[in-house]
Amino acid sequence: MASKTRGAHKHTAPVRFYRRIVVGFVALAGVLVILACYFFLSRAEITITVAKEPVNADFILDLKEQVAENPAGPSVAVPGAATIEGKITETTVSGTKEYPATGKKTVQGEVGGTVTIFNNYNKDQTLVATTRLLSPEGLLYRLEKRVSVPAGGKVENILVYADPASEAAAKLGPTKFIIPGLWAGLQDKIYAQSFSPMHGGEQEVNFVTQGDLDNAYDDLTKTFSQQVLDSLRAEMKAAGEVFGKVVIKEINEKRSDLVAGETGDKFTITLKMKVVGVAFYRRDLEKVALDQLKAKVSEGKELLNVDYNNLTFLVEKYDIKSGEANLMIHLAGEMALKSDSPIFAKDKFTGLSKEKIIQYLSLYPEVERITIKLFPFWVKQVPETKSNVKIIIQTN
Numbered sequence: 304m305a306s307k308t309r310g311a312h313k314h315t316a317p318v319r320f321y322r323r324i325v326v327g328f329v330a331l332a333g334v335l336v337i338l339a340c341y342f343f344l345s346r347a348e349i350t351i352t353v354a355k356e357p358v359n360a361d362f363i364l365d366l367k368e369q370v371a372e373n374p375a376g377p378s379v380a381v382p383g384a385a386t387i388e389g390k391i392t393e394t395t396v397s398g399t400k401e402y403p404a405t406g407k408k409t410v411q412g413e414v415g416g417t418v419t420i421f422n423n424y425n426k427d428q429t430l431v432a433t434t435r436l437l438s439p440e441g442l443l444y445r446l447e448k449r450v451s452v453p454a455g456g457k458v459e460n461i462l463v464y465a466d467p468a469s470e471a472a473a474k475l476g477p478t479k480f481i482i483p484g485l486w487a488g489l490q491d492k493i494y495a496q497s498f499s500p501m502h503g504g505e506q507e508v509n510f511v512t513q514g515d516l517d518n519a520y521d522d523l524t525k526t527f528s529q530q531v532l533d534s535l536r537a538e539m540k541a542a543g544e545v546f547g548k549v550v551i552k553e554i555n556e557k558r559s560d561l562v563a564g565e566t567g568d569k570f571t572i573t574l575k576m577k578v579v580g581v582a583f584y585r586r587d588l589e590k591v592a593l594d595q596l597k598a599k600v601s602e603g604k605e606l607l608n609v610d611y612n613n614l615t616f617l618v619e620k621y622d623i624k625s626g627e628a629n630l631m632i633h634l635a636g637e638m639a640l641k642s643d644s645p646i647f648a649k650d651k652f653t654g655l656s657k658e659k660i661i662q663y664l665s666l667y668p669e670v671e672r673i674t675i676k677l678f679p680f681w682v683k684q685v686p687e688t689k690s691n692v693k694i695i696i697q698t699n
Contacts, residue, residue, distance in 0.1 A: 348676040394577070394580070416502055482495065510564060595632070600638045610634070
């Protein structure tokens with residue numbers, strides 16, 4: 304009986320041994336499958352938004368004519384400054400132009416009407432211009448012209464005006480007037496009578512404002528400047544768009560036929576001035592300005608865009624004889640961190656958790672926003688395999 308038991312144990316022992324091997328192999332295979340899934344299925348997508356930063360270039364640019372009037376003249380060139388070709392001219396421009404007056408105000412206009420003068424006396428009566436007529440209300444009017452009234456007769460449609468003009472005088476209806484300048488005994492025999500209401504009163508009139516004058520001078524100056532530039536453009540070869548600037552050297556005459564505050568619907572400006580015109584090709588300026596702007600871009604960053612629309616230039620100095628001028632140039636643009644910057648290298652992120660990545664990128668103020676996506680859901684850190692990591696760089 305004991306021998307049979309020992310035999311059974313000998314038989315089952317190898318079975319258990321092999322079973323353990325199989326279980327171990329299956330477990331190992333499962334672990335390998337899990338690791339394979341982790342390494343081959345895990346993915347990371349990191350989107351980094353970097354800020355655009357302003358970058359400006361302010362510099363001096365020399366302009367020189369191809370053929371100067373006097374090449375031996377004094378030079379205004381700035382050593383080391385970039386140079387472009389252009390044209391410089393000095394000329395005198397003058398002219399007049401009419402402009403509308405925009406000011407409006409209410410004034411007391413002339414008040415008046417017509418009367419009939421009666422003479423019930425036995426002698427002719429002559430009344431000079433400005434003879435007074437007085438209404439019962441005490442409103443005073445005057446004759447516009449001299450008039451002679453025959454004895455026992457009358458003269459109709461005599462023009463009169465109020466003195467002073469007032470709203471009450473403008474509203475006076477038909478009434479009888481005495482003539483205070485006559486002897487009191489004649490005032491009931493020689494008098495005036497209106498048969499229709501008086502008219503006139505307040506009215507709106509135009510007047511010249513200081514703003515009208517300033518705007519007119521500015522407009523005429525711009526008109527003359529444009530004429531000078533158009534002339535320069537016509538002289539330059541048709542090799543592209545021409546930029547230019549006109550500098551006022553001196554003003555010889557500047558006047559208006561109406562001063563600020565004077566009434567009138569229109570006024571005329573007269574202007575005469577000596578100016579210097581400077582012209583050059585746009586492409587030449589933009590090329591030099593772009594090079595200057597690129598030189599201002601910080602290391603590790605790239606120029607994203609250039610604001611050519613707001614490129615500005617001023618003529619600082621000029622010399623007609625030497626055919627030279629200095630231009631003060633301003634050009635603005637935007638820069639940002641390069642997408643291939645070492646900051647964004649994949650090995651900077653492999654093996655890191657979201658928190659560590661955010662902590663790392665927060666060291667760079669140029670980084671505005673970070674979005675991190677890990678796949679599948681159980682992945683908690685960026686895979687070590689670089690091919691499974693995607694870095695996206697974008698600007699705001």
